[in-house]
Amino acid sequence: MSNSGSRTYTVRLELVDRPGELVRALEPIASRGGNLRAISHERGSVTPRGQIPVEVDVEATPEQFETIVEALQETDINVVRAGQERYTEEVVVVLVGDLIGADLSETLAAVQSVSGVSVRDISLTSPHGEASSARLRLATESGGVASTLDTLRRVAGERGLRVVEPLGGERV
Amino acid sequence: MNVAVVGVGAVGSAVAELADEHGHTVTALVDSSGAAVDSGGLDVTATLDRKNETGAVGDADPDRLDAVAHDVLVEATPTTLGDAQPGFGHVEAALERDRNVVLANKGPVAERYGDVRALAAESEGEVRFEATVGGAIPVLSTIEDVGPAQITAVRGVLNGTANFILSRMAAEGLAYEHVLAEAQDLGVAETDPSFDVEGTDAALKCVIVANVLADGREYTLADATVEGIRDLPTGALELAAETNRTIRLVGEVQNGAVRVAPRLVPENGAMAVTGTQNIVQFETRHAGSLYHSGRGAGGPETASAIFADINRLDG
Structure with missing residues (x-):
């Protein structure tokens, strides 16, 4: 679904370590037209707060991507980085x-x-x-x-x- | 050592009562009503009984301590701001007659540190004031031992009254006024609690720490940024608790600034001491953080810091 306006964004999330969290995090991406390109998690890697860092590559238009980030932020999922902005x-x-x-x-x-x-x-x-x-x-x-x-x-x-x-x- | 005690409140009385146990002799007990003196050593129990019965420790002249044998003057009169009198005058007189001075009164070292240092420089006597910060907790001697230049910040919960109020508000969900009234009934808070709940007491302690840490610069209460806990809503503590935090009145000396304010701290962290307990964190250049906690007020507790100072004079 590579339409002309879409590009790849990297979203870095920090998930609470409990079953179902990854699915919950990916749902807003898929339901808002984002195309999941890659999901990466380094096994054993845990943030100092005990959360699981996950990087998701998403293909979407800038408008789609904006709604995806908003949807993620409405959940209690920790969005550490989305696109160019880096919140650390x-x-x-x-x-x-x-x-x-x-x-x-x-x-x-x-x-x-x-x-x-x-x-x-x-x-x-x-x-x-x-x-x-x-x-x-x-x-x-x-x-x-x-x-x-x-x-x-x-x-x-x-x-x-x-x-x-x-x-x-x-x-x- | 022969000890003259000026100020016969909770701290002064405890010093007098415990002196013998620490191998010292009380030769003078002085308060605003008069003085009891005996260069051979006072009968402390009889003198304190007399004060309880008659309101006066004795009828000797409180201004003639020069005639009484003493190696150290313990200044335990109530803390006053500004010119720090009459405490400062007692320090001045003792140093001028080349006696050592151990302070429990914060005024002279919080408001006139430069003047005290200048007098000490001219005197054979030495000035120590461990008891002015954190009651029984060795705060100033820790700074002395670690080295002021090695310490990058000192933070602490230094007022038991404010901490009692905050920890009880958080634990029981009770309103500020309710817990304050309770604290007053228990004798944890004064009838006029301003000094404690507005952060002044904690600020004075931080100013003293800043003076000890500073290389040359003199601090007074006017240099501190102070915000107290008066009328803090229960809701603020509840919101903090939802994220495993709580609120404590914390004094902080860092980068040359002195600040007292209610702060968010981890609920299960070291700084979240409860009740009247105090804690002090020393952030060091090479050794991480050191924490000392304990009783920050009380007669015998504060007296223990005074005896630590007297023993250091010995060495």
Whole structure:
């Protein structure tokens, strides 16, 4: 199905070590018109977090590929790299404050406007009677964690939000 | 050694009570109400009983310690900010009469480190202050032993009150105000908890660490970036727990910066100590990280750090 606009992309995923994960990861690729060209996994290779790194070569048009990556990111599957972009570090933070009043989506947009930062997922809680909190998982380029946190601190500060940052110097 | 103790609160009393066990003699007990002195050695029990009954340790002149035999002055009055008085004045007077000084009071070494060092340089006496950081935990002596230049960062959970509140909020899902009230009932938190929950106490300890680590530069509380845990919502701890993390009030001294803030730490990691426990991480250039944990407050605990200092004077 090599139509004229399609090219080969490499997607690097990190899968949780449990049955069915690979099928779950490949389904969004196939169902959105991607043509699987190769799947590679080095036997015994495990990430420091205990996940299984898998590289998938996909043939697709740029539009198809975009929907594939979105679909993968909607699952909880960890997309480490897709195409040219390479996300190599993740950072989890908790924001505290009036997240609705501060307009969370604007805050996130401001963070993502920094090149190489992507918001992987958000979890929000807003219990009655106390400030709301949001946990963000951000992906940055290698070495980008410090500048990402600087930006986040500034953006959050402008909106009166507290940022609970991870403690460095301790590998999880 | 002959020991003069200034400040007869939990720490000062514990020093007086445990001195004999450590082979030392208490020759003076001084507090804001007066002084009890005896160059041959005080009857500590009788003096403390008297304080309990009458509110005063004795009626000797607290300003005439020069007339009392002592090799070391233990300064255990409450920590004050700014000019760090009256603690600083006690340090100054002792050094001017060439006596050693061991501090439990953070004020003089957090707010006027340069002045203290300058006085010590002119004196035959030496100043030590292990008890000012992390209670019983050997923090400053570890830095001294490893070598300040070998240490790239010091991080720690250094306030038991804040840690009690955070760990109980996380474990029970209880709101901040509820746990704070509980802590006050238990005597873990003061009636005015600001010093602890706003991060000031942890920041002072970090400033002292920064002063010990720094080569030349002097730090005060004003150099620290401080954010406390007041009104932290339970939801933040719950969100952290969903990814096997939790939140601790962590003080950090790194790259010349002093920072205290609630931070995300791995739930099962070393830094996630619970209750009033403290922990300190020393990140070293060549030996990875060292961790010391233990009781960061309390009379006998802090007194143990004071005796460690006195013994180092001996050597």
